Amino acid sequence: MFYIVLLAMVAGFLALRLYSVLGKRTGHEPLPKPAEERVGAPVAPRTIDATPEQREPTAKPFEAGAENGVRAIIAAEPGFDVSRFVEGAQGAYRMILEAYWKGDESVLNDLVEPRVAEAFGEAIAARREAGQTLDNRLVSIERALISGAQVNGRDARITVRFDADIAAVTRDGEGNVVAGSTSDAVETHDVWTFARTLRSDDPNWKLADTDEA
Template sequence: MPEIIILACVALFVAFRLYAVLGRRTGHEQPIVKPADMQQAPLIARPQIEQQPAAKAEPMGAVAAMIDPQALDGVRQIVAADPHFDVATFLDGARSAYRMTLEAFWRGDEAELRKLVDDEVYDAFAESIAARKAAGETLENKLVSIERSMIDHAGMGGQMAIVTVRFDADIAAVTRDAEGHVVAGSLSDAVQTHDLWTFSRHVKADDPNWILIETDEAA
């Protein structure tokens, strides 16, 4: 596990959108968590994505492949505000956060989610878990692979560095009812998913950690 880890990575309509991680194709919903106020987004004491200098600089070509061209100027803004920002190191932590957060949500592990995400994201996740439990349903999902992760958008909002990561992944998903019968999905047929997760950090804060402030489904 990379040494930088995310342990962070409102209505019923919002809660239902969370299942986009599994895709509407599988019959699950995914909540979208609205971004926090970028000027006032709190930094939480628990560790999230911890940004430190990379041990070795990545070649420029390799770094460029990790960033959508439209995000290059935004990444430059972040580097200007925080010279320690490293793209490869950041994306390593983001991938770990993606896997850990999804697995905690699928298990319905609210205690683990509390450690992994900020309060607003947690509230949306918890609402979806409650709806699932009320329906007597359980999920048997597996993140088969993350085919690609890259910075989709980036920039500065005041003193807040804001980075959106696109994840293209294969997820096998099964929903079972209270009797254990499969009501949706298949573990033998992985679904391609395309997600956008947004992270934020105050560049002048002593705390080097990033927090997850929004999840969405990519076009």
């Protein structure tokens, strides 16, 4: 399957926004996998030399309470692939955080819903007024797991919990560190909800809500 994975995107691809990454198919892949596979039924890791005895099943990429919602989304849009969605969500998490830290509102407007963009914009404006900049770095995403999913008509929402390590530093106008540490990463637990209208011409899932776990 040929998916556009946001984690591998660079600035030149930002105009594509979240096209085809959060669970959509491009049309050049094989026929859809069985539903059991697409909701995360255990499959063997893709290793070249492993024997059947050496292969171990992988865990489902969602919590038990989200399974009915995930199945409802697949039923409404058979091209949806939950594992690919989680991969793309991790890329979106990184891209949105980095855009916010840099104060790049044009990128944020493409990736998040208007209400979220407004909140981000207010925080960015306050930071600029204070003469401060963020020198943050996403060190690693330890886990990304779908914790909730629902469909209301054609409107779908998927909530993902991200457990990540972030090095967070705030600098003043002269570059001095006023908060955070340049060497220590902070363990963070974020809960983000992505939304999209199923079977629409727009394939993009956008960030609709953020919270802390």
